[in-house]
Amino acid sequence: MRGTVLHAPGDIRVEDRPDPKIVEPTDAIIRLSATCICGSDLWPYRGIDGSDGPAPMGHEYCGIVEEVGSDVTTVRPGQFVVGSFFASDNTCEICRAGYQSSCVHREPVGAIGTQAEYARIPLADGTLVATPEMPPQDMVPDLLSASDVLGTGWFGAEAAEAGSGKTVAVVGDGAVGLLAVLAARQLGAERIIAMSRHEPRQRLAEEFGATEIVTERGDEGAQRIKELTDGLGAHSVVEAVGTQESMMQAIRSTRAGGHVGFVGVLHGVEIPGQEFFFSHVHLHGGPAPVRRFLPELIDLIWNREIEPGKVFDLTLPLEEAAEGYRAMDERRAIKTLLRP
Numbered sequence: 613m614r615g616t617v618l619h620a621p622g623d624i625r626v627e628d629r630p631d632p633k634i635v636e637p638t639d640a641i642i643r644l645s646a647t648c649i650c651g652s653d654l655w656p657y658r659g660i661d662g663s664d665g666p667a668p669m670g671h672e673y674c675g676i677v678e679e680v681g682s683d684v685t686t687v688r689p690g691q692f693v694v695g696s697f698f699a700s701d702n703t704c705e706i707c708r709a710g711y712q713s714s715c716v717h718r719e720p721v722g723a724i725g726t727q728a729e730y731a732r733i734p735l736a737d738g739t740l741v742a743t744p745e746m747p748p749q750d751m752v753p754d755l756l757s758a759s760d761v762l763g764t765g766w767f768g769a770e771a772a773e774a775g776s777g778k779t780v781a782v783v784g785d786g787a788v789g790l791l792a793v794l795a796a797r798q799l800g801a802e803r804i805i806a807m808s809r810h811e812p813r814q815r816l817a818e819e820f821g822a823t824e825i826v827t828e829r830g831d832e833g834a835q836r837i838k839e840l841t842d843g844l845g846a847h848s849v850v851e852a853v854g855t856q857e858s859m860m861q862a863i864r865s866t867r868a869g870g871h872v873g874f875v876g877v878l879h880g881v882e883i884p885g886q887e888f889f890f891s892h893v894h895l896h897g898g899p900a901p902v903r904r905f906l907p908e909l910i911d912l913i914w915n916r917e918i919e920p921g922k923v924f925d926l927t928l929p930l931e932e933a934a935e936g937y938r939a940m941d942e943r944r945a946i947k948t949l950l951r952p
């Protein structure tokens with residue numbers, strides 16, 4: 613099969629990779645209907661996450677089940693499925709508490725690499741959720757987004773306790789930040805402030821439910837949020853970037869007693885202890901337990917209540933993955949969908 617491999621920073625190639633086979637009786641093989649490039653794929657692409665040798669890329673996926681192992685009971689060949697970027701058994705104590713991305717048996721799908729024609733998905737029963745029927749073509753990008761960016765934005769909004777009567781601020785205008793705006797609206801937030809300096813992203817944020825836009829960033833951005841909230845700060849802030857500046861922007865935009873949901877993968881972030889101590893801000897986040905939200909998200913998409921696939925503003929054949937990475941790296945594209 614064809615699949616994407618990162619050879620060195622900036623060096624993405626689509627090449628022949630071995631066809632995946634059932635290894636464990638709990639595995640499924642899926643044929644990808646669509647896959648995509650994640651903001652977090654840009655960290656190794658830019659050489660910020662060290663890599664040792666060629667690595668298959670991609671952890672977002674949806675597609676049609678080709679084959680299942682002998683122990684798989686909940687999905688069968690021919691079904692259209694969506695799964696999370698961590699395979700999980702969905703039965704252990706951590707999974708049952710809703711933290712499937714910390715499952716005691718979790719396996720990172722990124723190590724398998726779903727920017728490819730086929731993928732082996734471990735723990736298929738606990739990981740994959742089938743749609744009611746074969747989806748129409750135009751719904752595939754929406755379902756693909758549920759595999760990571762929608763589920764991650766949703767977790768960010770939930771971790772920030774976005775909800776009825778709340779003012780929610782979102783730091784980061786990538787796909788996850790934009791979908792955190794959508795999630796905050798679905799969860800009933802009263803005001804949703806998107807922090808973005810890029811006009812097309814501001815428009816999409818408004819389409820997804822943002823009521824205000826703040827263009828300042830860093831401490832100026834936090835100051836602006838305070839001005840908009842009677843000097844108090846937002847009740848709920850979603851951090852969807854992962855840098856020192858964005859994390860402090862999130863914490864400093866939050867009122868005492870408020871919540872930060874952080875879902876950008878943190879790189880080199882240090883939180884000053886004493887400032888944090890006196891802030892009275894709750895911090896909760898980490899790798900989103902997307903599997904917890906998948907059934908609900910698939911329902912919302914299936915009923916056409918949300919259209920999260922709008923974050924894909926570039927669609928390319930899998931063979932042109934390198935251009936997809938470049939476009940996202942240069943911020944010419946919010947998110948690239950790849951068609952195997």
Ligand SMILES: [Zn+2]
Binds near residue numbers: 700
């Ligand atoms: Zn588990």
